[in-house]
Amino acid sequence: MAENNKGEFTLYLPSFSLKNKVIVVTGAGRGIGRAIAIGMAEAGADVALLARTKEDLEETACHIHNKGRKAYVLPTDITSRMEITESVEEVIKTFGKIDILVNNAGMNIRSQALEVTDDEWQKIMDTNLKSAFMISQEVGKHFKEQESGKIITIASVAGHVALRTGVVYAATKAALIQMTKVLALEWGKYNINVNSIGPWYFRTPLTESLLKDEEYVNDILAVTPLKRIGELPELVGPAVFLASDAGNYVSGQTLFVDGGMKIQGF
Numbered sequence: 001m002a003e004n005n006k007g008e009f010t011l012y013l014p015s016f017s018l019k020n021k022v023i024v025v026t027g028a029g030r031g032i033g034r035a036i037a038i039g040m041a042e043a044g045a046d047v048a049l050l051a052r053t054k055e056d057l058e059e060t061a062c063h064i065h066n067k068g069r070k071a072y073v074l075p076t077d078i079t080s081r082m083e084i085t086e087s088v089e090e091v092i093k094t095f096g097k098i099d100i101l102v103n104n105a106g107m108n109i110r111s112q113a114l115e116v117t118d119d120e121w122q123k124i125m126d127t128n129l130k131s132a133f134m135i136s137q138e139v140g141k142h143f144k145e146q147e148s149g150k151i152i153t154i155a156s157v158a159g160h161v162a163l164r165t166g167v168v169y170a171a172t173k174a175a176l177i178q179m180t181k182v183l184a185l186e187w188g189k190y191n192i193n194v195n196s197i198g199p200w201y202f203r204t205p206l207t208e209s210l211l212k213d214e215e216y217v218n219d220i221l222a223v224t225p226l227k228r229i230g231e232l233p234e235l236v237g238p239a240v241f242l243a244s245d246a247g248n249y250v251s252g253q254t255l256f257v258d259g260g261m262k263i264q265g266f
């Protein structure tokens with residue numbers, strides 16, 4: 001940032017642009033991941049799209065191409081270290097670099113604690129938590145070498161307050177919030193920013209069935225100060241802020257995008 005001889009800045013508004021940034025988004029085939037991938041392309045980025053379903057990724061890629069940016073479809077099961085490693089290497093070979101990683105992929109099996117099976121525990125843990133750590137390691141190696149990088153992980157309000165949507169999911173989201181802090185601590189010296197976003201409800205395939213239930217929606221609105229469900233662009237904005245130069249001094253934080261829900265008391 002340019003300073004004059006009086007220590008004053010010639011410009012006080014950093015850029016929110018992501019022009020020519022290379023961004024990896026996991027879970028980019030649907031919902032929040034698709035929205036963030038397209039929104040970051042609108043901000044000027046080229047995006048590598050990871051998920052298991054190729055057709056979904058190709059649809060996201062089509063939106064990005066229509067924005068005049070590059071999209072690279074990489075069908076990847078992010079619970080597999082081998083598939084992660086191959087895809088990360090492919091992105092670096094193709095684009096020459098990675099600037100930002102968005103850990104978005106996740107799933108839930110909504111059940112009461114006494115009903116949770118070992119297999120369900122493992123599936124939720126592997127998909128939401130272990131995958132994010134593994135891909136953060138693989139991309140983090142690259143960020144350390146280039147002495148720059150940003151990681152944005154999609155956690156949840158479920159990682160901070162108690163919800164009725166499942167204890168295992170909540171545990172993974174709480175762990176992601178804490179992983180964000182420790183990675184920010186360890187990797188700050190390499191100029192790597194690590195942050196999370198904690199959404200409340202947004203309309204996606206993951207929540208579609210719930211948000212069709214008027215009574216359930218009323219329960220959500222009763223604990224949401226802004227009294228409405230969020231719209232996906234309202235989640236993309238905070239993600240672009242953290243990814244851009246405007247967020248360069250933010251690290252280790254979780255930005256809750258929740259209509260005020262997290263602070264709801266009585």
Ligand SMILES: NC(=O)C1=CN([C@@H]2O[C@H](COP(=O)(O)OP(=O)(O)OC[C@H]3O[C@@H](n4cnc5c(N)ncnc54)[C@H](OP(=O)(O)O)[C@@H]3O)[C@@H](O)[C@H]2O)C=CC1
Binds near residue numbers: 026028053156201206
């Ligand atoms: N929607 C909401 O209200 C909220 C969502 N969140 C979080 O936001 C994130 C996205 O949620 P949302 O968009 O709603 O979910 P969706 O189910 O709509 O999308 C999930 C995405 O993750 C991908 N995915 C799932 N498992 C894997 C895997 N093993 N490997 C690679 N990709 C995978 C899916 O693609 P595929 O199946 O093809 O692999 C899909 O693209 C999740 O982490 C969720 O916990 C947090 C708070 C609220």
Ligand SMILES: C[C@H](O)[C@@H]1OC(=O)[C@H](O)[C@@H]1O
Binds near residue numbers: 165199
């Ligand atoms: C807000 C939560 O992250 C969200 O709510 C649901 O029902 C989904 O399964 C997620 O847990």
